[in-house]
Amino acid sequence: MAASEKKLKVAIMGAKGYPYVYGGYDTMIKELGERxxxxxxxxxxxxxxxxxxxxxxxxNGIECIYTPAIETKSLTQLTHTFFSMIHACFSDVDVIFVVNSGNGPFGIISKIFRKPTAINVDGLEWLRPKWKGLGSKYFFWASKMATKFYDQVINDSDEMRRVYLELFKKDSKVIAYGANPKESVSAEPILKWNLISRGYYLIVGRLVPDNNADLIIEGFLKSNSDKTLVVVGDVPFADEWAIRLKNIQDHRLLFTGYVTDPNELAALYSHCYAYFHGHEFGGTNPAMLKALGYGCAILALDTPFNQEMLQNGKHGWYFEKNPMAVKSLVEKAESQPEKLENLRQTARLGLTQKYNWDYVTEQYLEIFQKLAKD
Structure with a gap:
């Protein structure tokens, strides 16, 4: 094959892998890799x-390399990327694409080997409550190192680009996380939990402090709603905060744990009265994009990231970070069902072209091709 016809070869690392789908990074690798x-x-x-x-x-045409890691809560991800980076640098790949700002320091390895690199740095990890003290300092430092060692920094929102410019004096390319509109599905799967269509509010996400499920639960239980609040998600390790949350006793509260069946999850999204989004730090959030895709009425924590995703209130309502604000919003939502229905009818319009996976892939491919040529 002539040199001009040589196929571009891209290595992707920093998530759990493929086709394993646990979180947003794994989903991105699946959608991007296959395209x-x-x-x-x-x-x-x-x-x-x-x-x-x-x-x-x-x-599915994707080459899978299985690299080891030091299997502890704090070291698993970082050591896995370290070993993967070493392997990739000794291989014939043209470009290395890394996800997660915690992997920022490993860009120095690719610098030494002169391998072109790009990194998707995601959210403000150093501000998340689960990273205290040294962990927070590490993520701030690692994010700064990402701007020093990688050839291309990628953020998934304009607000994240602004933050990186302000803190690290580094511009970045904005490529949103992808999502596609979904067809509403039958309500039959939700019967498993004795739920009825529009009879519940929904939270989907890890049970960690910065997703604010505790605040939403407290506010909801203060309200006069007779609907159920369904909480989908958990944490993959023993955690006192999550255990305390799950021990709250109230007949209006339902913890499902992880929902791994895609049809059940689709039904939960499709038939909720409203979707609560309490995520505080980060750019484009996959769970909120799914909610838009399934036509949910969205009630979101008021942050610059959520304002950007919901186009400053065009596709959702906001609440301040306190339980009474949640209580008030629940009671407003139930007193104005026609406005909630309007949010549902227009939700999919919030998935503008920038969130389309095909468009997202085109932008990444353009970057990878440029890096390979340079």
Whole structure:
């Protein structure tokens, strides 16, 4: 094959792997990786060896490499990326794409090997309550290192771009996280939890402090609503905060834990009265995009990121960070059902072109091709 016809080869690392889907990064790798393969790109994804009992070399045209990690809560992700970066730098890949700002320092390895790199730095990790003291300092430093060592920094919102410019004096390319409009599905799967269509509010996300499920629960339980608040999600490790939350006793509160069946999750989104979004730090949030895609009425914490995603109130209502604000918004939502229905009818319009996975892929491909040429 002539040099001009050589296929672009991209290594992707920093998440749990492919086709494993646990969080937003894993979803992005799946959606992006499969589309890149369809465009003729050779894609290699670095998987957490411990998470994959079966280790096929190729899945849907994507090459899977299974690298080890030091399996502790704080070191798993970082050591996995470290070993993956070493492997990629000794390989024939043209571009290395890394996700997660915590992996910022490892860009120095690719610098030494002169491998072109890009990193998606996501949210303000150093502000998350779960990272206290040294953890918070590490993520701030790691994010700064990402701006020093990687050839291209990518953020998923204009607000995150502004933050990086202000704090680190580094401009970045904004490429939103993707989502596509979804068809509403039958309510039958929600019967599993004795729920009825429009008879419940929904929260989807990890049970961690910065997602503010505690605040939403407290405010909801203060309201006069006779609906149920359904909380989907958990944490993958023993955690006192999450345990305390799940021990709250009230007949209007339902914790489902993880919902891994896509049809059940689709039904929960499609038939909720409103979707609560309490995520405080980060750019484009996958759970909120899903809610828009399924046509949910969205009640979101008032942050610059959520204002940007909901187009300053065009596709949702906001609440301040206190339980009484949540209580008031619940009672407003139930007193104005016609306005909630209007939010549902227009929600999918919030998924403008910038959130379309095909458009997202085109932007990433353009960056990878440029890096490979430079």
């Amino acid at each position: 890149l393969v369809a465009k003729g790109v050779l894609v290699r994804v670095y998987n957490h060896r411990a998470l994959f009992p079966e280790k096929p070399k190729f899945v």
